[in-house]
Amino acid sequence: MRAGWLWLVGLSFALGAAAQPRISPDVQALRFAGERLFMTPLDAGSGRVSCASCHSAERAFTDGKQVSEGIQGQLGTRNAPSLLNLRATPDLFWDGRRQQLAELMLDPLLNPVEHGFKTPEDVVVAVRHQPELADAVAKAFGVRSQRLDARHIAAALSAFVGSLESSDAAVDRHVTSRPPIAGQPALSPSAVRGMDLFTGRAQCAACHTVTGPKPLFTDNQFHAVGTGTERWQGRLAALTQQVVAARQAGQPLDHAILNNADLAALGRFAVTLNPADIGKFRTPSLRNVAITAPYMHDGSVATLEAAVDQEIYYRGQSNGRPLILTPDEKSDLIAFLRELTDDAFLVGSGMPARADSSFGAVPTAATRNEVRPPRRTAPP
Ligand code: HEC
Numbered sequence: 134m135r136a137g138w139l140w141l142v143g144l145s146f147a148l149g150a151a152a153q154p155r156i157s158p159d160v161q162a163l164r165f166a167g168e169r170l171f172m173t174p175l176d177a178g179s180g181r182v183s184c185a186s187c188h189s190a191e192r193a194f195t196d197g198k199q200v201s202e203g204i205q206g207q208l209g210t211r212n213a214p215s216l217l218n219l220r221a222t223p224d225l226f227w228d229g230r231r232q233q234l235a236e237l238m239l240d241p242l243l244n245p246v247e248h249g250f251k252t253p254e255d256v257v258v259a260v261r262h263q264p265e266l267a268d269a270v271a272k273a274f275g276v277r278s279q280r281l282d283a284r285h286i287a288a289a290l291s292a293f294v295g296s297l298e299s300s301d302a303a304v305d306r307h308v309t310s311r312p313p314i315a316g317q318p319a320l321s322p323s324a325v326r327g328m329d330l331f332t333g334r335a336q337c338a339a340c341h342t343v344t345g346p347k348p349l350f351t352d353n354q355f356h357a358v359g360t361g362t363e364r365w366q367g368r369l370a371a372l373t374q375q376v377v378a379a380r381q382a383g384q385p386l387d388h389a390i391l392n393n394a395d396l397a398a399l400g401r402f403a404v405t406l407n408p409a410d411i412g413k414f415r416t417p418s419l420r421n422v423a424i425t426a427p428y429m430h431d432g433s434v435a436t437l438e439a440a441v442d443q444e445i446y447y448r449g450q451s452n453g454r455p456l457i458l459t460p461d462e463k464s465d466l467i468a469f470l471r472e473l474t475d476d477a478f479l480v481g482s483g484m485p486a487r488a489d490s491s492f493g494a495v496p497t498a499a500t501r502n503e504v505r506p507p508r509r510t511a512p513p
């Protein structure tokens with residue numbers, strides 16, 4: 134039985150049929166191992182960069198920086214997005230260059246400005262240097278840690294990341310008309326007016342979709358809303374040629390994009406090479422948006438107020454007539470966005486953690502890197 138299982142996993146690896154092995158003996162152990170991998174510093178430099186250094190739970194898995202900082206303080210070109218609710222996201226990264234979470238996992242590990250490993254084997258060696266970590270991953274697959282390979286590591290990380298869900302903000306209690314939890318009111322009157330504007334006259338929900346019982350506030354489509362256009366306007370021919378040349382040279386797209394801010398500003402075009410996609414980015418989910426500053430793919434907008442102003446301005450531009458909101462209406466809109474925060478993820482922020490959150494009470498420095506099961510998508 135066991136041998137049969139191993140053989141099947143081995144086969145699916147050998148065939149490369151799926152980046153993530155189809156059979157897992159223990160999904161819970163896999164997520165647990167993935168969480169440890171995520172939290173543990175693991176890089177090709179001085180060993181300080183973990184996934185969590187750019188995707189920190191208390192900021193809804195973002196880093197609070199304009200663009201992310203990887204090994205040896207190197208800067209990338211993009212703002213770290215939240216990792217919540219990605220399980221069903223069809224196209225990943227700001228430009229949608231990946232479709233599967235498990236496929237994506239080695240990208241940050243192998244990017245020269247993130248974890249900086251040269252090859253997948255180097256990642257495996259670094260994991261083996263931390264025997265407890267290697268054991269946790271190996272155990273989830275029922276293999277010896279000497280037999281670990283990069284796909285086990287990717288599968289564990291993606292099991293963890295795919296399990297992160299945030300769907301318990303005030304707005305969820307509002308749309309499902311559930312009674313408020315003690316101390317957690319449903320939307321304030323100002324936020325209710327803001328939601329009406331958001332879904333109505335301000336047209337935000339045309340892209341930041343609000344449908345169904347757990348709205349994601351994104352259509353997962355690509356749109357140009359004007360951010361970063363100054364980087365390519367007037368130099369489009371030269372830059373698009375550079376992208377085409379990088380693609381033809383077989384350079385990993387991920388390296389080109391996170392190393393060159395001008396190419397990064399071309400957005401979806403770098404993936405599709407379709408001129409209609411120049412400057413388009415995936416609509417970000419607005420869940421927890423109050424705690425994920427700065428904003429936009431390049432982190433160029435510092436505050437939520439400024440991001441909302443910019444979006445209102447571009448609504449006007451694309452409609453051909455300005456969208457005018459009174460100061461009160463604008464503050465209603467912002468009140469609504471502030472109520473999209475799910476406190477269960479505010480660990481370590483000094484905010485009260487809810488008793489039903491399995492992230493648990495605010496962790497101390499000592500327990501911070503200890504493995505705790507986060508709130509899962511499905512109840513155990
Ligand atoms: C140096 C900072 C940094 C590190 C370290 C890092 N990331 Fe990221 N991550 C980013 C940035 C920036 C992006 C956006 C890149 C883009 O869209 O081009 C991103 C994007 C992602 C996405 C796609 C999210 C989406 O909305 O499509 C996932 C998933 C992800 N990272 C997971 C990880 C995992 C797992 C690790 C550890 C193996 C990791 N990241 C390490 C900065 C980092």
Ligand code: HEC
Nearest residue numbers: 335337339340356360414415416417428429430440444445
């Ligand atoms: C045409 C589609 C579209 C509409 C309509 C739209 N947005 Fe956006 N929004 C986007 C895209 C795409 C981005 C990311 C742009 C980028 O990074 O360059 C974005 C980014 C944002 C951000 C920053 C989020 C982050 O995590 O960086 C906020 C806040 C925001 N929008 C709010 C609004 C509000 C409020 C409205 C209504 C006034 C609105 N949007 C209307 C597509 C849209």
